[in-house]
Amino acid sequence: MKIALLGYGKMGKTIEQIALKRGHEIVIKASIENPNYNIKDADIAIDFSMPNAAVGNITNCFNNGVPVISGTTGWLDDFDKVTDLCKEKQGAFIYASNFSLGVNIFFELNKTLAKMMSNLDQYNISMEEVHHTQKLDEPSGTAISLANDIISEHNTYGKWALNTPETDTIPIVAKRIPEVPGTHVVTYNSTVDAITIEHKAHNREGFALGAVVAAEWLLGKTGVFTMKDVLNIG
Ligand SMILES: NC(=O)C1=CN([C@@H]2O[C@H](COP(=O)(O)OP(=O)(O)OC[C@H]3O[C@@H](n4cnc5c(N)ncnc54)[C@H](OP(=O)(O)O)[C@@H]3O)[C@@H](O)[C@H]2O)C=CC1
Numbered sequence: 022m023k024i025a026l027l028g029y030g031k032m033g034k035t036i037e038q039i040a041l042k043r044g045h046e047i048v049i050k051a052s053i054e055n056p057n058y059n060i061k062d063a064d065i066a067i068d069f070s071m072p073n074a075a076v077g078n079i080t081n082c083f084n085n086g087v088p089v090i091s092g093t094t095g096w097l098d099d100f101d102k103v104t105d106l107c108k109e110k111q112g113a114f115i116y117a118s119n120f121s122l123g124v125n126i127f128f129e130l131n132k133t134l135a136k137m138m139s140n141l142d143q144y145n146i147s148m149e150e151v152h153h154t155q156k157l158d159e160p161s162g163t164a165i166s167l168a169n170d171i172i173s174e175h176n177t178y179g180k181w182a183l184n185t186p187e188t189d190t191i192p193i194v195a196k197r198i199p200e201v202p203g204t205h206v207v208t209y210n211s212t213v214d215a216i217t218i219e220h221k222a223h224n225r226e227g228f229a230l231g232a233v234v235a236a237e238w239l240l241g242k243t244g245v246f247t248m249k250d251v252l253n254i255g
């Protein structure tokens with residue numbers, strides 16, 4: 022595949038290494054410093070850019086008939102607008118807050134645990150995410166996905182918020198520590214014990230491999246898909 026990397030930072034560079042190893046060609050490396058490109062040169066685009074750039078990049082792809090893998094977080098207020106445009110243009114699109122196989126398994130574990138804990142009101146939930154200090158958004162996209170899945174499965178919680186321990190709210194603590202690729206922890210605490218599930222990324226290769234596998238899967242398809250479609254889990 023001829024791949025356009027929209028965003029050539031920490032993730033763009035890791036995706037490049039993995040895509041080349043899998044026999045693909047990188048035809049565009051877009052960044053703030055390199056904003057001029059013709060998206061039609063690519064078979065598919067992989068966007069890991071910045072929250073304020075993602076919607077413009079994705080729209081440009083749909084307008085030019087190029088399928089898009091979107092890993093950028095922090096732009097989800099516009100998600101419905103983007104998926105509506107994809108359908109209108111008969112485009113192809115996958116967004117995932119986290120492309121790694123491990124986190125997608127963790128998502129399923131989190132949903133199952135939330136269902137099991139649903140009627141046990143002696144347990145209070147809390148969530149923590151830890152990332153590197155350059156991260157622009159908080160809480161992380163992955164933490165938002167985890168919280169939304171808990172809200173769908175658990176009777177008590179109707180919303181999430183940063184650092185807000187209210188009865189119907191999942192409190193998320195976001196920590197920023199140099200060099201941490203991404204850790205997510207969900208804890209149910211009672212007066213007698215605690216149940217904790219944790220996913221810890223050791224590096225960015227899992228996210229990058231997942232994004233390339235998703236691009237290989239999406240090429241030639243039309244529609245809006247998720248990593249559940251790609252990985253066939255859950
Ligand atoms: N879904 C997932 O699995 C994962 C998602 N992410 C998300 O991916 C995004 C990128 O992360 P990361 O690589 O660490 O961030 P970086 O800051 O390292 O890289 C961001 C890149 O985007 C470029 N950029 C900014 N504006 C534009 C634009 N308009 N068009 C094209 N490129 C642009 C920057 O350009 P310049 O180099 O000139 O500054 C930079 O190269 C974040 O939102 C992060 O949360 C991260 C890991 C996994």
Ligand SMILES: O=C(O)C1=N[C@H](C(=O)O)C[C@H](O)C1
Pocket residue numbers: 094118119152153156160161162163164202203204
């Ligand atoms: O910015 C990052 O680095 C990451 N962002 C994603 C998120 O917001 O969840 C995925 C991963 O945790 C790394």
